[in-house]
Amino acid sequence: MPTVLITGANRGIGLEFARQYAADGWHVIAVSRTPLAPKDFAQLGYDLTELRYDAMDDASAAALATRLKGRPIDVVILNAGVGGDPDVAPEDLTAADWETTMLTNTFAPLHLAALLEPNLRAGEHKVLAAVSSLAASMELYQVPRQFAYRASKAALNQMLRNLSVDWKDWGCICLPLRPGRVKTRMTEFAGDLTATDSVAGMRQVIARATPAMSGVHYGYDGQIVAW
Numbered sequence: 001m002p003t004v005l006i007t008g009a010n011r012g013i014g015l016e017f018a019r020q021y022a023a024d025g026w027h028v029i030a031v032s033r034t035p036l037a038p039k040d041f042a043q044l045g046y047d048l049t050e051l052r053y054d055a056m057d058d059a060s061a062a063a064l065a066t067r068l069k070g071r072p073i074d075v076v077i078l079n080a081g082v083g084g085d086p087d088v089a090p091e092d093l094t095a096a097d098w099e100t101t102m103l104t105n106t107f108a109p110l111h112l113a114a115l116l117e118p119n120l121r122a123g124e125h126k127v128l129a130a131v132s133s134l135a136a137s138m139e140l141y142q143v144p145r146q147f148a149y150r151a152s153k154a155a156l157n158q159m160l161r162n163l164s165v166d167w168k169d170w171g172c173i174c175l176p177l178r179p180g181r182v183k184t185r186m187t188e189f190a191g192d193l194t195a196t197d198s199v200a201g202m203r204q205v206i207a208r209a210t211p212a213m214s215g216v217h218y219g220y221d222g223q224i225v226a227w
């Protein structure tokens with residue numbers, strides 16, 4: 001049975017990844033800052049490992065990696081993220097807001113990926129996916145503001161591309177994934193996609209991932225997203 005680790009697995013897109021992989025018989029390591037609600041926990045079945053992780057806390061990432069030491073993981077999905085306030089004008093941006101967004105969306109995924117490298121190496125699939133965003137695209141996405149969020153996701157893509165070069169020798173496939181605009185708490189449940197459809201699409205991309213796809217930003221629809 002393959003194993004998948006998902007961060008931010010307690011709600012939204014992360015919870016839906018956990019549901020779909022569990023339904024397909026994968027062993028799910030559901031990682032979250034906030035515990036899963038009892039009804040979701042029950043729905044996922046009991047062949048599940050549930051662990052705490054706060055992206056803003058390096059010690060919690062280290063403790064997670066220690067807990068998982070020696071355990072092969074086939075697919076890691078770095079999903080936890082924050083949107084911040086999308087409407088802040090440039091003159092009102094604070095270093096504190098910027099720091100939270102960049103630490104959560106960019107540094108924490110890179111740090112956790114590095115800590116879980118031995119687990120991924122020991123896994124069979126060797127896929128490192130990160131939930132990115134169309135907002136990362138300089139070519140395709142032209143909206144006002146969202147400064148910190150857009151910078152954080154563009155930097156996340158760059159990190160995944162870097163890792164695709166650094167980890168090519170052992171066959172790791174690094175995939176930044178665009179989920180589309182999904183009805184979750186982050187979008188105040190606006191959007192044109194359900195988490196079910198978005199995740200089904202991203203799982204298909206992960207399932208057909210090849211080394212040639214590594215370091216390329218793919219959408220839930222299987223299309224390449226321009227940088």
Ligand SMILES: NC(=O)c1ccc[n+]([C@@H]2O[C@H](COP(=O)([O-])OP(=O)(O)OC[C@H]3O[C@@H](n4cnc5c(N)ncnc54)[C@H](OP(=O)(O)O)[C@@H]3O)[C@@H](O)[C@H]2O)c1
Pocket residue numbers: 007008009010011012013014032033034053054055056079080081082083104131132133134179180181182183184185186187191
């Ligand atoms: N929804 C969309 O349309 C959309 C579009 C593009 C990209 N995305 C990306 O998709 C990912 C999932 O978002 P979502 O739409 O499912 O939103 P969501 O419902 O707001 O979920 C966000 C998840 O991230 C977790 N998280 C936030 N800060 C964390 C921290 N410091 N440590 C650990 N976990 C933390 C949250 O945990 P808590 O419950 O503990 O806060 C929650 O599980 C994000 O990376 C987001 O940027 C979403």
